[in-house]
Amino acid sequence: MTPIEFWYSIGSTYSYLTVMRLGAVARAEGLDVTWRPFNVRAIMVAQNNIPFRDKPVKAAYMWRDIERRAAKYGLPVQVPAPYPLAGLEIANRVALVGMEEGWGVSYTVETYRRWFQHGQPAGSEPNLSESVAAAGQDPERVLEAAMADRTGAALAKETATGEGLGVFGSPTFVVGGEVFWGDDRLDDAIAWARAGRLDA
Amino acid sequence: MTPIEFWYSIGSTYSYLTVMRLGAVARAEGLDVTWRPFNVRAIMVAQNNIPFRDKPVKAAYMWRDIERRAAKYGLPVQVPAPYPLAGLEIANRVALVGMEEGWGVSYTVETYRRWFQHGQPAGSEPNLSESVAAAGQDPERVLEAAMADRTGAALAKETATGEGLGVFGSPTFVVGGEVFWGDDRLDDAIAWARAGRLDA
Numbered sequence: 001m002t003p004i005e006f007w008y009s010i011g012s013t014y015s016y017l018t019v020m021r022l023g024a025v026a027r028a029e030g031l032d033v034t035w036r037p038f039n040v041r042a043i044m045v046a047q048n049n050i051p052f053r054d055k056p057v058k059a060a061y062m063w064r065d066i067e068r069r070a071a072k073y074g075l076p077v078q079v080p081a082p083y084p085l086a087g088l089e090i091a092n093r094v095a096l097v098g099m100e101e102g103w104g105v106s107y108t109v110e111t112y113r114r115w116f117q118h119g120q121p122a123g124s125e126p127n128l129s130e131s132v133a134a135a136g137q138d139p140e141r142v143l144e145a146a147m148a149d150r151t152g153a154a155l156a157k158e159t160a161t162g163e164g165l166g167v168f169g170s171p172t173f174v175v176g177g178e179v180f181w182g183d184d185r186l187d188d189a190i191a192w193a194r195a196g197r198l199d200a
Numbered sequence: 201m202t203p204i205e206f207w208y209s210i211g212s213t214y215s216y217l218t219v220m221r222l223g224a225v226a227r228a229e230g231l232d233v234t235w236r237p238f239n240v241r242a243i244m245v246a247q248n249n250i251p252f253r254d255k256p257v258k259a260a261y262m263w264r265d266i267e268r269r270a271a272k273y274g275l276p277v278q279v280p281a282p283y284p285l286a287g288l289e290i291a292n293r294v295a296l297v298g299m300e301e302g303w304g305v306s307y308t309v310e311t312y313r314r315w316f317q318h319g320q321p322a323g324s325e326p327n328l329s330e331s332v333a334a335a336g337q338d339p340e341r342v343l344e345a346a347m348a349d350r351t352g353a354a355l356a357k358e359t360a361t362g363e364g365l366g367v368f369g370s371p372t373f374v375v376g377g378e379v380f381w382g383d384d385r386l387d388d389a390i391a392w393a394r395a396g397r398l399d400a
Binding site: 047048049054055057058060061064065068069071072074166168169178179180181182184185188191197198199 | 271369379385
């Protein structure tokens, strides 16, 4: 089984569907998954690829699609969730600190739960501190670490690494050099991890 | 079983995956499908939503994604296919004439086969006349009908109808007022046609 890298940014709407189900899917399917937070907005700006800005019809579709698919997965959801986020950078810096320390997945799930189920913008208070606390950490300590320059540099480096792999959106799965973009490509990513092809 | 409207534009790349498999899927699943050609580009321009222009990373991903998914569906494919098309308007006018006369599905499949398997741009010669002939029709007669003002007006009217339903991309499935965008939403559209929900 080839490892799967799950590249995501808190701030991405469709990533809600992946964040909330990936843990259970990985356990059920015996997957080797690494969560890799990055700053998708930096790549989108650089590539002139902002998905929903000034596109109200597409944005309205996105919310309805997420609502239907959340029901399909058995996930509660309140749409539209607050969007776009002011705190994308800090939300993902905290996720990166959490990945280094081992509580990043829990924090990410708690953040998305508050954002998509309770209407609390990710990366702003009270979501930020409450999600850190729910992951068993001290918010004051974690936010200080997240705001440190070294964490900003580390997130930028991760973002550049993702861009180098061909990541341009969130969620993205990278499996043995192949890029699969979108929650709706998780099945393809799993098939690739098992067989190195989709028509096996 | 709620009827499914399949809205598509010849010129859309991902529509290859749907055009080539929808007939077999519809027969196997007992679906009631109506094919509705329209001019997606007119809507995209109006909505400031051109998907791949000036986005080389996203475009390269799109071709690789189509290549992998074509293999998954057992479809031959040569990527990148010629893109974008100069003849999108005429290609879809012919499709509309064909739908009125009963050979439009066959023409659409033949057009995509030549475009995606043999590198012949859809809507240009020799693809245009060869696909009409392969659908059992006289190219001279059909092209004259397609170029008539009434056909242009009919395609514009179909496009406006689609836009009114919330269609903004191709392929799109409309099922009982719900919009499902993308070849990767065909399963959701079928589920909705059967049950009016995805979590049934």
